[in-house]
Amino acid sequence: MPQSEEWDIVTGVGLTALGVAAGRALETERPDHLVSDPYAGAFVAAADAPVPVPGRFCDTRRLSAAAADLWTSLAAYLGVRSRFFDQYLMEAALGGIGQVVVAAAGLDVRAFRLEWPPGVELFEIDRATVLDFKDEVLGRCGARPRCGRHPVPADLRADWPTALRNAGFDPDRPAVWLAEGLLPFLPADAERRFFERIGQLSAPGSRLAAEHLEPDVRPVIEDPEYRDATRQLGVDIATLWHFEGKEHPSRLLTAAGWDVRSAPAPEIAAEYGRELPGLMARTAAHSRFLSAER
Numbered sequence: 001m002p003q004s005e006e007w008d009i010v011t012g013v014g015l016t017a018l019g020v021a022a023g024r025a026l027e028t029e030r031p032d033h034l035v036s037d038p039y040a041g042a043f044v045a046a047a048d049a050p051v052p053v054p055g056r057f058c059d060t061r062r063l064s065a066a067a068a069d070l071w072t073s074l075a076a077y078l079g080v081r082s083r084f085f086d087q088y089l090m091e092a093a094l095g096g097i098g099q100v101v102v103a104a105a106g107l108d109v110r111a112f113r114l115e116w117p118p119g120v121e122l123f124e125i126d127r128a129t130v131l132d133f134k135d136e137v138l139g140r141c142g143a144r145p146r147c148g149r150h151p152v153p154a155d156l157r158a159d160w161p162t163a164l165r166n167a168g169f170d171p172d173r174p175a176v177w178l179a180e181g182l183l184p185f186l187p188a189d190a191e192r193r194f195f196e197r198i199g200q201l202s203a204p205g206s207r208l209a210a211e212h213l214e215p216d217v218r219p220v221i222e223d224p225e226y227r228d229a230t231r232q233l234g235v236d237i238a239t240l241w242h243f244e245g246k247e248h249p250s251r252l253l254t255a256a257g258w259d260v261r262s263a264p265a266p267e268i269a270a271e272y273g274r275e276l277p278g279l280m281a282r283t284a285a286h287s288r289f290l291s292a293e294r
């Protein structure tokens, strides 16, 4: 992903945000859903996606068997991921952390769907094209945030801390950070700088949560069958993810003074009483949820 590359909600990395919203729309329809996202279907309906995306108007019965399997398994994983990070952020907020920073927020609507304690300020960092689309749809839906909400249009490979401060973030107060569905998209240098900058902006008592894919996932995503399947999501994920030259985030964070814990995604899924099915189970087997405190 060269630094200059642009994208919007229906191209490149931006389309992955729409795919994740579609997954949450499917998850929301499950009787045993782990998260309920009232706006996910509206995003899908509003975007002119280049591939059939299930959600509000296209259900999985209109997809090929392979695509239906992919979406169902993606949704099952996303339910687990969203619930885990919902709980982590909410625990931090209930514990008195008043600033929440969602990096690469995409079409995340936690500001609207979670019941935040009074005084929480939530910052959503993503590219302007993605945040503009999101605000337009939420505006049409009449959505009202349940906390102070601050969209921060910025590129996470560039000087995003200035944009964050300009949006009202106070580095002297503790914050809880979230990097969900982000790290594989960042090249090694950008990922290292991303964590360095978080360190510089994190007052004592801050926390952080991140989804991390172990590099041994590479043969899985480079497998032709897997690549063909992900192309049905409109992207060739193997071309968007970076693994070269990366240090393990746990090591980076530990060296920077964070106390890090990490759990495999399938283990968290089992705690929620869910087995991860289908194609996405192959990548989920290499996915870990990190949490860290300072």
Ligand SMILES: C[S@@+](CC[C@H](N)C(=O)[O-])C[C@H]1O[C@@H](n2cnc3c(N)ncnc32)[C@H](O)[C@@H]1O
Residues within 6 Å of the ligand: 013, 014, 016, 017, 020, 021, 103, 104, 105, 106, 107, 108, 125, 126, 127, 130, 154, 155, 156, 157, 180, 181, 182, 185, 186
């Ligand atoms: C898979 S989506 C995840 C969105 C969201 N975290 C969620 O789980 O719903 C990836 C998001 O990362 C954002 N992203 C990737 N690289 C970025 C960068 N360099 N700067 C800002 N946003 C970026 C994309 O715009 C997209 O919204």
